[in-house]
Amino acid sequence: METGVDLGARTSDTAGLFLFDRAQMLERARALKDQYASASPFPHIVIDDFLPTDVAEQVLRAFPPIDDPVWLDWRRRDVVHQPKKQGVGHADRMDGVSPVIHHVLFALNSSPMVRFLEELTGIDGLTPDPHFVGGGLHQILPGGRLAIHSDFNIHPSSRLYRRLNVLLYLNKDWRPEYGGELQLWDRSMQVMVRDVAPIFNRCVVFNTDRDSFHGHPDPLRTPEGLTRKSLALYYYTLNCASSDEAERATDWQLRPGEVETAAV
Template sequence: MSSKIDILSQEFKDLNQVALNERENYKNASPYPHIVFKNIFNHNFLNDVLSQFPNLQSIQDSEKYTNQNEVKLSYNKYENFPYNIKLLFDFLNSKTFLLFLQNITGIKEKLLSDPYLEGGGLHEIKKGGVLKVHTDFNRHPFFNLDRRINVLIYLNKEWEKSYGGDLELWDKKMERCIKKIAPIFNKMVIFSTTDFSNHGHPDPLACPNNISRKSLALYYFSFGRPKEEIINKNMKNMTLFKSRVGFSNDANENKEYIKNYLRSLKVYQFFKKFEKKYIRSKK
């Protein structure tokens, strides 16, 4: 496997120092802890990653979302990734990168990568595509682990502002977009995953038909988390889409009031734990 200096740019080869320099910026960012790095990867290496990025529409078993909240493509079959894309995912799941995330985020619980890339992997959005503002599922679907960190890497060259597709970070009340991050080539975004980290790109992509918004997504977990990071541990472990205040016909919100009440019952929790431990983990 290539050494990290082949993957990282010279400016970022000492990740320990980068974490030390940027930890306070991460913690104090608004509307929730996050940071954006530009040109963190070796330019030639990331060019190779981009050149090997497949057309996800043409892959038979890619995930194809076509609903009011999501019009996008994703693919997480690591074993089928091209060589350089595998190298990058190997690095991002390595002890070196995990320690960097641990140090820059200040998370006390030990961070773990997800070799299954649940919800992650390769993401692609074509013209007209959308990802409404949401908070992510907060637990691993198979293991007793809490989702703590999102890492997004963008691969889009010559991306024009008129195309849209900015990653938008919204406040807790969904009243204001606090920050917009253009999805341009060699930009990496790290942010804390809680029930309050509202994000997405809620307006349809306006790029030409021959251009798409390409990104890599990785999620990191821990055993246990601060209780104030989630609203209700008994709510269904799912992505929660949210409408922006002042926008009509925005996200399709699924409140599930009755189901959430049932999930608060101990008998329901017992059977869900049994199902997760003995049935779902064996699939």
């Protein structure tokens, strides 16, 4: 069930600037933590209307267009598992991105947000990634996809263990026929347990471990020029989850009956 949430965000007089209210966020996390822990196929939650509407609208307006130089060239990346997926790769590439987006990313890495996530998930000692390695901004072009996978588990420079993903979708007037749902698969990769439409201002939080298989594996069916936009933030701890110490790369998976193909 999707959960509406009031996190007590306070907007300022400056466009795009806001603060999360620590006390209200902790109260809401306590109300949602049991739902998070019991979710299948792995701990997760879907929260609608996550940012103040006016802030989310400003982020969407400021989101880089397809031809912005901030994006890495997807043709030079993994065209088998994530064709037509634009990303920035690292904060070093984001100097030209709007201050509105920078501020929201900083807020999502702030102490009130981290405490909210710790209380929600039961994972103590979370550390955000100010460099947004592999995260920050994502955009899927028409025909693009992201194969089912579990994520890499150790940060390449800090060597901290990756524990949580937070995805914030920015897609207004999203239609079911576009596809692009986030799919969550069981640990045996036999059953798709849940799919989540990437609608505007919807946040998905989930544990990331060796068996948290997720993605949107079917090619996006949006009209030309309409993309699937999201912010992606990852959170780490000094210690790993039980039995998840060995370093691993992204673990790509095939669905039953699926065959790998590259984009053309």
